Every structure is written in structure tokens, then in C-alpha cells.
Amino acid sequence: MRTTLYALVDCSAFYCSCERVFRPDIAQRPVCVLSNNDGCVVSLTPEMKALGIRMGTPLFQIKDEIKKHKALVFSSNYSLYADMSRRVVQAIETFSDDVEQYSIDESFIAFGADDASIVSERERLQALAEDIYNTVLRETGIPVRVSIAETKTLAKVGSLYTKQLLKEGKIPCSVLWHHPEKQLILSTTPVSEVWGVGRALTEKLVHERVGTAAQLAALDSTSIRKRYGIVLEKTVHELNGICCIPLDEHLSDRKSIIRSRMFSKKLTDPSLICEAVIAHTVRSAEKLRSEKLLATQLTVYICTSRHVESRVYRSVSRALVLPTNDSFVLSALARTLFEECFIAHSPSGAVYRYSKAGIVLHELIPETAFTAPLFSGIQKEQPLLMAVLDKMNKKFGKNSVALASMGTPDTARKTAAGKSGARDWAMKREHMSPRYTTVWSELVRVKL
């Protein structure tokens, strides 16, 4: 009988690996990459982990450690990572047509395997996994881990196991299908590490003495459904080798576009915060147009830091009169919603210091699904104007043509506090590496 198996190809410390590809001199040094705004660590190498630094740690807490051990810190360079990700997928696609790119650093591949000759099939699959590992490394310079199993959830468990192999100095490739130690691997995997089990579920499960993947797999799926819902029921089936989450090859139809950023400093001046809201709206409208979509609903939100006691989170949503991807229409509505949303101080009179603003476009529909009704007031020149705007920004660089309400980088204005407030909401990126693969002027320089 033929069985379908899934291979998970997972890039190791992907963002750090991308930085290392172009900096062979740092191959052995501790490296980490920071989140937007240089906030906290989002990718780190084993050398960095060995210093006791964890994923999600804020930069300011580890500054001394970094100095002491001469560790390297990079701001996130998404142009570079997106391009490297594309190259990795290209390399993977030479092995199969059935590839799902699950995230920027992970892909699943579906394979058929022959049940009748399990021993030789296992050998063949192990060789295949190693072939994928070698190919991706050779073509892109990015080290991956490869794990093959009967379901995606089991492949995820196997991928954790390959980290163990890596520590033992072996090639990080494994085939969990009929693996002699499969039960042992499941019983040493904490339930919190299982794909689909997050913090809240872990707490509940551990309370019921379900601490490992093996114990979760042994539970009765019907009662799991009653108590925890359909999502965890699927996970239990998947751990038992029954596929419930098939390969998703087509690029899923996008349901929403979200855009938000922390400000580089706390803001109280509504005009500055509104600039950020408009800028997010314009960026998102560009994304809509590039994907030939229209939005039917817009949400604007602003909030203060999560880390203060008197946290405020305010949001206002509104449906658009007609579906649109027009920057002018969307930013006009965004401004209105922002004005409804903004409050300067608490009932007790304390001034709110806002740390973040964002917008969400939802209920997206394809451009082709909507024709503007007659007399709707939409002029046919409007999409044309947007197309020209997009073309110019593509050719001359982001924001060469922009809405004045987004604020201008070089016009210093006075904020309410009296300081120079130009683009105070813009992102901090102090440790940025060159965009080696996507911008001509930032190519690697070779000394002769």
C-alpha cells in the first residue's frame, strides 16, 4: 500500500543564518537578530543560546552580555530574509511539485512511500532527507533540518528531534515513520512543544497530568473535542498518524491586512500619531493594489505600552461605503476613525503616552468581484492615478511620491512637548546589515 508522508524543511535560526551567509567571518560567533524597532531577540544561534540568552528577550536586558562576549546584533533586514527564503523554496521545489511554503523559514513537502518494504523505504527516505539538506545548503548557504513523518504534526515533533541529532554532531535529518524509537521520542517531547498547543492549553493539560506528546496522543479524541474543541482533536489524531491537516499548496486567499508598529518613542501629540496611522493605511493600500484586492472594512487602533498598569487600547471599525483600494479614500476614513479613537488623558487627568498605532483592513475581495455602480461618484481616473503612484514609488524608491498627511522625513516640526518631532513614530533600526541580494549598491564588496 502507498502511504503519503510529509517532510518538514525548517531553516535553522533563519534570520541569523541569512546574516552569516554574507559574513563568513562570524560563522562561529554568537549572533542574534532583533525585532522591529530593535526591541527584542527574535532569532539566535546556538552560540548565543549558550550564553543563556532566550528568544524574546529585550535588547536592553542583555547589552552587558553582548559586550562581554563580543556577540553580534542585527536589526531585522526583511528584504534580505524574504529574498533568501525565496531561494530556499526554489531549491526545495527541485524535489517535488507538492510543496507548501508554510512560513518564511519552513516548508512542507508531500511524498509517497511504499508500505510493503518498510526497511528499504526508510533507508531511501533517510537518503532523500540528507539530499534535501545538502542541496539547500549548497544552493543557498542556509542550513536546514529535515524531518519526515506520516503527518505534519509528527513531522514537527521529528524536527525537534533533529535538533538533538545536531547537538550530537550528526546531520539533522530524521524519518519518524516506523522509527524504532518513535514512542520514546514522543514520550520525551513536552506537550508544550507540540504544534497547536500553546501556553493556555499547556496549562490546562499539565493540570490534568498530560505532560508529554505521548500522553496527549493516548487521550480519547471525542472527549478532547468536547472539552477543548476541534483544533486539539485534530492534533491528537495527527499525533496518532491520522492526517487532518493536509498540504495547502495554493497561496491561501488573504482575509486581512494588518499593519502596526511601535513608535521609536512614546507619543502624546495626536497629529504625530495620526501621521503614523495614515502611513500604515497608505502602505496597506499599496499592498491591496499589488495583490489586486479591495477592502470593505477598516479598523484603526492605538494603545499605550503593555508594560504600564493603566494600559489603554482603543479601536474603531467602520465599513467602507464601497469596496476600495484607493489610498486617498482609505486614509480619509483612517483619519476620521483616528479622531474618534483618540483620547488625550484618563478620567483622572493623567496624560496617555501612546506607544503603538495600527490599522486592519478586512473583508477583502478580489478587484474582479466588484464593479462600481453607476453614479457612485468613483471616477475612472482614480485607479489610474493610484497605478501611477505605485509605478513611481517602485522606480524611484518607497515614498518618493507620498501623501503630505503621512509627514515628511526632513521637515522638522514642533510637537506639543516642544521637541523636534519629525517622524518620531518611525522605526528604530540601528544595527541593519546591507540588503546584499536585492539592492545593487549594497552588494558584497570583494577586496582584491
Add this chain to the structure above:
DNA sequence: TCTGGGGTCCTAGGACCC
């Protein structure tokens, strides 16, 4: 007028992922 049940649709929020 009162009472009840069931279905649908919508929205907000929680939980999860990387």
C-alpha cells in the same frame, strides 16, 4: 399580552502559529 425554543448572522476576543 405573555411565554418559549431554535436558527442564523455578526462581532469581539481568545488562542495559536511563525
Add this chain to the structure above:
DNA sequence: TCTGGGGTCCTAGGACCC
């Protein structure tokens, strides 16, 4: 002082109708 962002799916609860 400084603590990320973008996305999907499910569920509970309210409003409304029959």
C-alpha cells in the same frame, strides 16, 4: 529609559427573526 509584527481559526454571546 528601553519590552515585535502579521496572520488564521474558533467560539461565545448578542441581536434578530420565525
